Amino acid sequence: xxxxxxxxxxxxxxxxxxxxxxxxxxxxxxxxxxxxxxxxxxxxxxxxxxxxxxxxxxxxxxxxxxxxxxxxxxxxxxxxxxxxxxxxxxxxxxxxxxxxxxxxxxxxxxxxxxxxxxxxxxxxxxxxxxxxxxxxxxxxxxxxxxxxxxxxxxxxxxxxxxxxxxxxxxxxxxxxxxxxxxxxxxxxxxxxxxxxxxxxxxxxxxxxxxxxxxxxxxxxxxxxxxxxxxxxxxxxxxxxxxxxxxxxxxxxxxxxxxxxxxxxxxxxxxxxxxxxxxxxxxxxxxxxxxxx
Amino acid sequence: xxxxxxxxxxxxxxxxxxxxxxxxxxxxxxxxxxxxxxxxxxxxxxxxxxxxxxxxxxxxxxxxxxxxxxxxxxxxxxxxxxxxxxxxxxxxxxxxxxxxxxxxxxxxxxxxxxxxxxxxxxxxxxxxxxxxxxxxxxxxxxxxxxxxxxxxxxxxxxxxxxxxxxxxxxxxxxxxxxxxxxxxxxxxxxxxxxxxxxxxxxxxxxxxxxxxxxxxxxxxxxxxxxxxxxxxxxxxxxxxxxxxxxxxxxxxxxxxxxxxxxxxxxxxxxxxxxxxxxxxxxxxxxxxxxxxxxxxxxxxxxxxxxxxxxxxxxxxxxxxxxxx
Numbered sequence: 130x131x132x133x134x135x136x137x138x139x140x141x142x143x144x145x146x147x148x149x150x151x152x153x154x155x156x157x158x159x160x161x162x163x164x165x166x167x168x169x170x171x172x173x174x175x176x177x178x179x180x181x182x183x184x185x186x187x188x189x190x191x192x193x194x195x196x197x198x199x200x201x202x203x204x205x206x207x208x209x210x211x212x213x214x215x216x217x218x219x220x221x222x223x224x225x226x227x228x229x230x231x232x233x234x235x236x237x238x239x240x241x242x243x244x245x246x247x248x249x250x251x252x253x254x255x256x257x258x259x260x261x262x263x264x265x266x267x268x269x270x271x272x273x274x275x276x277x278x279x280x281x282x283x284x285x286x287x288x289x290x291x292x293x294x295x296x297x298x299x300x301x302x303x304x305x306x307x308x309x310x311x312x313x314x315x316x317x318x319x320x321x322x323x324x325x326x327x328x329x330x331x332x333x334x335x336x337x338x339x340x341x342x343x344x345x346x347x348x349x350x351x352x353x354x355x356x357x358x359x360x361x362x363x364x365x366x367x368x369x370x371x372x373x374x375x376x377x378x379x380x381x382x383x384x385x386x387x388x389x390x391x392x393x394x395x396x397x398x399x400x401x402x403x404x405x406x407x408x409x410x411x412x413x414x415x416x417x418x419x420x421x
Numbered sequence: 422x423x424x425x426x427x428x429x430x431x432x433x434x435x436x437x438x439x440x441x442x443x444x445x446x447x448x449x450x451x452x453x454x455x456x457x458x459x460x461x462x463x464x465x466x467x468x469x470x471x472x473x474x475x476x477x478x479x480x481x482x483x484x485x486x487x488x489x490x491x492x493x494x495x496x497x498x499x500x501x502x503x504x505x506x507x508x509x510x511x512x513x514x515x516x517x518x519x520x521x522x523x524x525x526x527x528x529x530x531x532x533x534x535x536x537x538x539x540x541x542x543x544x545x546x547x548x549x550x551x552x553x554x555x556x557x558x559x560x561x562x563x564x565x566x567x568x569x570x571x572x573x574x575x576x577x578x579x580x581x582x583x584x585x586x587x588x589x590x591x592x593x594x595x596x597x598x599x600x601x602x603x604x605x606x607x608x609x610x611x612x613x614x615x616x617x618x619x620x621x622x623x624x625x626x627x628x629x630x631x632x633x634x635x636x637x638x639x640x641x642x643x644x645x646x647x648x649x650x651x652x653x654x655x656x657x658x659x660x661x662x663x664x665x666x667x668x669x670x671x672x673x674x675x676x677x678x679x680x681x682x683x684x685x686x687x688x689x690x691x692x693x694x695x696x697x698x699x700x701x702x703x704x705x706x707x708x709x710x711x712x713x714x715x716x717x718x719x720x721x722x723x724x725x726x727x728x729x730x731x732x733x734x735x736x737x738x739x740x741x742x743x744x745x
Contacts, residue, residue, distance in 0.1 A: 154544045161536060165556035168615065172559070174581040175571050191584040237462035244455025252459075259470045261728050263676045265700040265717040269480065269710055270473035273487070293469035300462060325454065354564040356679040357697075361705065372566040376683055379570050386574055393571045397563045404562040 179203065179390040186386050202391035210374045211366055212395060218363075219353055219370045219399070222284050222291070227348040229292040231341060234299025239329050241300065242307025243315065253304050259297040264357050272361055282364050290358055295348045306340050307333065346407045353400070371396050474721075481714035491711065498715035508716065510691050511699045514606065515675055518695060521610035522617045522674035527666055529614075530621025533557065535655045537622070538629040539637060539647065554626060558619035565616060569683025572612045573599065576684075599685050602692035609684055609693050616680065621666050628659040660738065668731045675724050696720045 178186065179202060181195040189196070206212070237256075241249045271290060272281070280286040310333065318332045334341070356372055363369045369377070375396045378384055384392065481498055483491035502508045542550035560568055575581040576598040583595040598608045632654065640650050656663075678697040681687060687694035687702065696716055703713035 154540060157536060157540050158545060158549070161533070161541065161553055164533075165553045168556050168560065168618075171568075171571055171575060171615070174575060178581075187579075190587070191579070191581040192588055233462050233465065236458045240455040240458035244458065246455050246459060256466070258725060258728070259466065261672050261724055262470070262474065263697055263700075263717060263720050263724060265678075265697050265704075265713075266477050266721045267470060267473040268701075268717075269487075269704050269714065270476040271469070274473075289465075290469055293465045296462060297466070297470065325458075329458075354566075356564070356566050356682070357701065360682075361701075372564040372679075375570060376566050379573070379683070386577075386579065389570060389574050393567050393574075396567045400563050400567075401559075404559075 175390045175393055178387055179394045181387045183385045183387055191386065199387070202387040203395065206378075206388055206392040206395060210378060210392070212371075212374075214367065215369060215371045215374045216399065218284060218368060222287050222359075222370060223349045223352040225288045226291040226295060226352040227345045229288070230295035230299055230348050231344050233292060233296040234303050234344065235329075235334070235341070237296070237300040238303030238307050239333065241304040243310055243333065249304070253301055256297045256300045256304075260294070260301065264294075268358065268361055271358070275362060281362065282368055284363070284368055287359055287362050287370075290362075291352045291355065295351065299344050299348070302344065303337070303340065306337055310336070346403075350400075350403060350407070353403075371399070477714045477717055480711055481718045483711045483714075485710040486708045487710050494711070498712050499719075501712065502715055502719065507691050507694060507699060508696075511687075511694045511696045514693060514695050517606055517610055518613065518674040518677050519671060521613040522677070523667060523670040525614050526617040526621050526670065527663065529618060530625055530666070531656070531659075531663070532651075533618075533622050534625035534629060535651050538626055539650065539655070543637075550626075554619075554622060557622045560616050561619040561623075565679045566683045568616055569612070569680040572615075573684050576608055600689055602690050605685055605689055605692045609681070612684065613674075613677070613680060617670065620670070624662050624666055625659055628662040629655065632658045661735075664731070664735045664738070668728065668735075671727060671731070672724055675720065675727070 174191065177195070178191055180199050181193075182197070182199040182201070185193070185196045185199070240246050241253060246252075271286075275281040275283075275286045280289075314332055314336070315328060318328045323331065353370075354372065355370075356376070359370045359373045360376070363373060366374075375392050378392065379389060480491060482493060482495060484494050484497075485491035537550040537553060541553065577583075578595075578597045578600070582598060583592075586592055586594050596604060599605050636654050636658075637650060640654060645653065676697055677695055678701065681693060681695055681698045682701075685693045687698045697720065700713045700716040700720065703709050703716060707713075
């Protein structure tokens with residue numbers, strides 16, 4: 130639609146006010162619009178081929194319109210990987226990590242940001258560095274100890290590990306947020322006889338609720354998308370998460386192109402759902418994070 | 422950060438450092454009790470991060486297959502790394518990943534964010550800009566492994582890219598894109614640009630919302646064109662975000678694992694191998710735990726150094742702004 134508009138009789142305007150009315154802004158829009166559409170092309174390919182039969186794919190290739198609305202690929206993938214179990218595993222792991230990591234971050238940040246314990250700058254720096262570590266530097270000992278402790282191939286192992294990894298970032302962020310917490314509020318609560326524990330839950334928490342909700346969403350989505358540690362730790366059908374299930378099935382080279390696309394489509398639906406639900410929180414959170 | 426206590430406006434007896442009699446249980450008075458709150462975080466940290474990191478450091482000095490006892494061999498693993506071609510290739514590929522995940526997305530993201538914010542949002546409706554932004558951001562939402570698998574299929578010999586080339590009569594260009602050592606790395610880079618581009622766009626656009634629109638209007642009235650407004654207003658105003666994006670993306674690029682696993686498993690002939698995949702492979706496929714640990718430690722060290730340099734550069738820039 131925008132393309133036809135640019136072919137209107139061209140009014141040559143020089144710089145200056147082209148910005149408001151000229152044809153220049155339409156050219157900019159078309160260029161950016163085409164780039165945005167190009168970003169979506171892989172999704173279009175995926176949708177087109179997720180509903181195609183393998184025979185249709187091999188005779189007519191990847192670009193043809195599906196000969197019939199074929200849903201067996203979707204159903205095959207769903208049953209082959211027992212998708213509801215994978216979905217449940219991902220939900221349990223990401224949900225537990227989000228809540229636990231926020232609690233741990235809040236407790237630590239309370240000591241660092243409000244308690245101002247000694248050496249807090251070093252401690253915060255340590256947490257920040259921990260968040261940057263490559264997981265390869267931890268994975269073998271974690272794998273080894275999880276085996277010794279009987280936690281290998283359990284969701285609990287993955288939950289504990291990501292609680293700590295996410296809390297490292299959460300502590301860093303919340304400590305700097307709580308560092309500027311109005312002292313007068315704390316004083317007033319203390320005068321009313323509230324202890325530290327009560328102050329944390331009744332005064333501090335309600336005041337930083339927006340930041341907490343952003344952290345919950347981030348931790349959930351980050352954990353949902355994690356790959357290396359779940360790949361190493363979770364080895365069977367009962368424990369694996371959605372990305373690991375997709376990758377291991379693809380690794381077996383068992384999947385034809387339509388099933389690959391059907392699997393990818395099923396696997397990315399939850400992520401797109403979260404995106405739609407949490408869009409506002411995320412947009413707010415990205416700025417919160419950038420402000421440091 | 423040590424300053425706020427003294428820099429705070431002198432509110433009556435609000436400074437926690439001056440002991441005032443007769444105030445029961447004031448928070449911040451004795452920091453000792455707060456250590457209790459740090460305990461769960463500290464114990465978990467030592468268990469899951471500190472301990473394993475130190476243990477990996479120790480393992481990097483041993484030869485071990487994962488069963489029995491590690492044999493201490495000093496710095497042998499590190500000495501072997503220096504002459505290992507795969508190791509050097511993997512770090513060379515890290516540079517390619519930084520180009521694809523940091524340099525290109527940041528530069529393109531700056532221009533896109535400025536165009537969306539300054540041109541499209543103001544001369545069309547802001548909703549148009551928001552819809553375009555969502556299209557760029559969408560790949561960021563997916564699990565990166567899922568993106569890797571879709572792209573892996575697109576680039577297969579019977580995949581969509583070759584199908585597309587056929588359809589437009591360029592079938593001479595058909596190719597096993599990920600199977601040829603010459604094209605595999607450029608293709609992986611292209612995929613990473615696609616994955617990464619939305620992140621700077623969204624961050625920079627959010628940053629621009631913070632900028633006073635009167636600045637742009639004033640500049641426009643003074644006759645400043647798009648490029649001058651971009652250089653004189655946009656860039657300086659969003660420099661803090663540029664640092665954050667640069668740092669987080671650089672670290673992500675050095676750690677990249679999932680897309681490589683899904684696209685190429687480091688192949689063909691190590692053409693797309695990266696340190697983290699190399700370490701994973703050495704740990705779990707070659708069962709050479711000592712050597713894998715050495716690779717991981719080198720990667721860790723480089724990441725820490727880069728992060729420290731970044732943060733110091735940022736602090737210096739902030740201080741310079743403060744003086745001016």
